[in-house]
Amino acid sequence: MASASSAEASVETVKIKLPEVKIEKRDVVFKVKRYDPEKGSFYWREYKLTITNRTTILDALLRIKETQDSTLAVRYSCRMGICGSCGMVINGTPRLACETKPYDLGTSVITVEPLSNVPPVKDIVTDFDKFFDNHKQVKPWLIRKDEKEQFEDLKEYYPQTEEELNYYLQFSYCIKCGLCYSACPLVFLNKEYLGPQALAQAYRWSADSRDEGAELRLKIVDTDNGVWSCNYSGTCSKVCPKDVDPALAINMVKKMLLSGKRR
Structure with missing residues (x-):
């Protein structure tokens, strides 16, 4: 039986040569x-x-x-x-x-x-106070009819399928950096406009198959200061560092409102 030292000696050392980085x-x-x-x-x-x-x-x-x-x-x-x-x-x-x-x-x-x-x-x-106030207005959390289940239950609601996850996954990557809000010309023109970040999150949570508050959330954004203020300039999506594409999310919310369907 080989000793531990001989076993270690038999292991070949693999050397990885990292590419040289030229500092300019x-x-x-x-x-x-x-x-x-x-x-x-x-x-x-x-x-x-x-x-x-x-x-x-x-x-x-x-x-x-x-x-x-x-x-x-x-x-x-x-x-x-x-x-x-x-x-x-x-x-x-x-x-x-x-x-x-x-x-x-x-x-x-x-x-x-x-x-x-x-x-x-x-x-x-x-100062991001108004930005975060707008974010909170769209209720960016899972809303469940059974509050006891929501706050006290110790198990998952139910396993999501990959297809259900893909409906909203892209829009869950938002880091609330405010770049889309800063780039939006409509925020400049209408100080009461909720803005692309908040509206994108309204879609993210309403499209989540575990959520039961889409109807409430959509009433909040179905206003002149909500999704209908957006004229799709696309600047919000262009500057997003996480490729969330808030302009697409806003159009998806409009589709929900016009079709009466969540997906």
Whole structure:
């Protein structure tokens, strides 16, 4: 019987050669649109920074804050495109700063602005209270007629089929970053409009086969400030970092209302 040491010696070592990553550097000017809450006004500030092809916008802003201007206010959390906290307008387009690399934008001047359609708090940080109020209005949770079952039962409602899951799965990837809300021209024109994020979630929960509250939810969005305010510009879907496609979801809600069918 072979000893443990001889058995270990017989195991071949597999070496994996990782591809070499070429690090490139470039000098970039960051033009940041900042907001002064005491004066209630915006102003621009420029910062010069040397970045690499692996630097993200968020990396750059945090380095500026650490080495050049500690007063710069930036909101962020996970740095992995999951939390949605670092949404901002970069070179005119709403993007996640943690997923956007200056090097990929192909320009030596990067403009950074707070998201549109939401009130500024300080610099690039914005107030999402109305955004989340709109989200809550569509009741973004499973509604069950039996409340005891909903809050006290310890078993699943019932197994969903893959087909049932696919009706809403794409729309469950929303991270509430607000990019679609910022890009929507209708939110700019109608401050009472629920917006693409909330309406997409109205579809996500109404299309869920476990949900029993579609009728209630659809009454909430069947208004001039709901789905009928959308004229399908498609900008919301274009900027979504998770390919949720809120414009499609809004059209699906309209289909539900016109057909009287959930699917």
